[in-house]
């Protein structure tokens with residue numbers, strides 16, 4: 326893991342992860358309507374408070390691991406870990422977004438590091454945390470590299486983004502990498 330500047334260290338020290346609350350609606354709406362974010366995500370721009378509230382109630386709250394990324398308790402992003410089922414239940418997929426106003430301050434990297442440092446303890450059955458970053462999204466790839474994920478290769482035409490097939494870079498962190506990165510012993 327890399328050394329942060331003093332200024333960035335102060336800002337990232339203010340980052341916390343927590344469950345969403347209906348009172349976060351306005352901050353969440355800002356994130357969900359941020360065009361810079363939306364262009365990389367599966368959802369289309371949200372158009373009303375009602376649709377954002379439906380997202381909180383229908384998606385975020387029942388999700389097995391959805392955390393709001395907060396700076397001084399204001400929601401500036403979100404991070405999810407989505408488990409796979411059956412014979413794939415040893416792995417889960419990481420996803421994250423940060424509102425464009427807060428980009429370049431180390432927010433996503435800090436949030437990914439916080440999740441990586443605890444998820445294998447919280448979910449003891451988990452062997453592998455994987456993340457996909459679009460080949461044309463170097464910022465997202467850099468976040469994963471900085472947080473200690475290993476780049477495994479490019480999955481060609483792996484998924485659709487806004488209806489178009491995309492080449493995606495596969496990254497992973499396995500439980501033993503995490504022990505090395507975070508100095509955790511058995």
Ligand SMILES: CC(C)(COP(=O)(O)OP(=O)(O)OC[C@H]1O[C@@H](n2cnc3c(N)ncnc32)[C@H](O)[C@@H]1OP(=O)(O)O)[C@@H](O)C(=O)NCCC(=O)NCCS
Pocket residue numbers: 361362363365366420421422423424427428429430431432433434435457458459462463464465467468
């Ligand atoms: C990707 C994203 C989460 C990064 O959030 P962030 O808080 O700005 O990330 P960080 O500040 O922790 O780190 C970003 C790194 O990427 C680098 N970066 C950003 N844009 C880059 C570009 N075009 N080329 C190369 N590096 C880039 C930054 O310089 C920084 O690296 P550094 O610390 O070595 O300088 C944010 O841009 C985002 O939400 N994007 C839209 C949604 C998305 O792509 N989500 C991920 C896939 S679902």
